[in-house]
Amino acid sequence: TGSTRAERLLKAVQKNARRGDPQSVISAIDHYCRHSEWAMNVGDEKGSILDSVLSEVSPSCALELGTYCGYSTVRIARLLPPGATFVTVEFNPKYAKVARQVIEFAGLQDKVKLIEGASGDLIPKMKELFGNVTFDFVFLDHWKDRYVLDTKLLEDCGLLRKGSVLLADNVICPGTPEYLAYVRNNPRYKSTYYKSHLEYTKVEDGLEKSVFMG
Numbered sequence: 001t002g003s004t005r006a007e008r009l010l011k012a013v014q015k016n017a018r019r020g021d022p023q024s025v026i027s028a029i030d031h032y033c034r035h036s037e038w039a040m041n042v043g044d045e046k047g048s049i050l051d052s053v054l055s056e057v058s059p060s061c062a063l064e065l066g067t068y069c070g071y072s073t074v075r076i077a078r079l080l081p082p083g084a085t086f087v088t089v090e091f092n093p094k095y096a097k098v099a100r101q102v103i104e105f106a107g108l109q110d111k112v113k114l115i116e117g118a119s120g121d122l123i124p125k126m127k128e129l130f131g132n133v134t135f136d137f138v139f140l141d142h143w144k145d146r147y148v149l150d151t152k153l154l155e156d157c158g159l160l161r162k163g164s165v166l167l168a169d170n171v172i173c174p175g176t177p178e179y180l181a182y183v184r185n186n187p188r189y190k191s192t193y194y195k196s197h198l199e200y201t202k203v204e205d206g207l208e209k210s211v212f213m214g
């Protein structure tokens with residue numbers, strides 16, 4: 001059978017990027033998705049906002065929900081301080097396989113712990129897996145109708161601390177209305193909307209940054 005979109009994206013990285021150079025991997029994916037085949041990476045425009053929020057937070061413990069092909073994983077891992085713990089969660093083995101190769105091509109495999117499984121199952125296991133951790137930064141980019149459930153799960157499992165930053169992709173397109181309602185009407189969060197565009201298009205989309213107040 002033919003290749004999948006994810007496999008074609010990986011081939012574009014192997015062909016056009018330079019081993020061990022995260023920026024070249026990011027640029028190769030953005031070029032491929034802008035000019036050849038769209039894919040649901042956070043992209044360059046929202047990616048720059050992700051970069052700036054990350055630089056502000058400088059997390060020593062970060063979590064990503066929804067690895068997909070590893071584009072945002074590379075964006076995040078390349079900016080983490082040395083010794084930081086970074087966990088990314090992906091339940092589709094085909095995507096996880098592609099993501100591992102993209103992360104490795106970027107030379108960031110030692111900074112990333114990619115765990116295969118569902119967020120709903122893995123979040124309650126994080127303390128067991130990584131010791132009594134709390135996440136300084138969480139990037140939500142998985143199924144849009146699971147953002148609220150998983151945020152509540154992170155709270156209930158004691159994985160957030162005063163000042164933890166949640167950054168959610170696609171709050172406009174495809175949209176996460178119940179998540180926006182949850183974080184914007186909740187005294188335990190201070191939320192900010194960063195207006196942008198859907199990756200590689202002119203359609204409006206944005207990121208919501210929500211600081212947990214404990």
Ligand SMILES: CNc1ncnc2c1ncn2[C@@H]1O[C@H](/C=C/CNC(=O)c2cc(-c3ccc(F)cc3)cc(O)c2O)[C@@H](O)[C@H]1O
Nearest residue numbers: 040066068089090091092095117118119141142143146174
């Ligand atoms: C629910 N728990 C989960 N646990 C672990 N991994 C999970 C997961 N849910 C989903 N995943 C994985 O995350 C990824 C899913 C991401 C869902 N993202 C989107 O649907 C999405 C969709 C669009 C999009 C926007 C406009 C449009 F016309 C078509 C698509 C844009 C985006 O930026 C998106 O992030 C996959 O790799 C999936 O296997």
Ligand SMILES: [Mg+2]
Nearest residue numbers: 042141169170
């Ligand atoms: Mg997204």
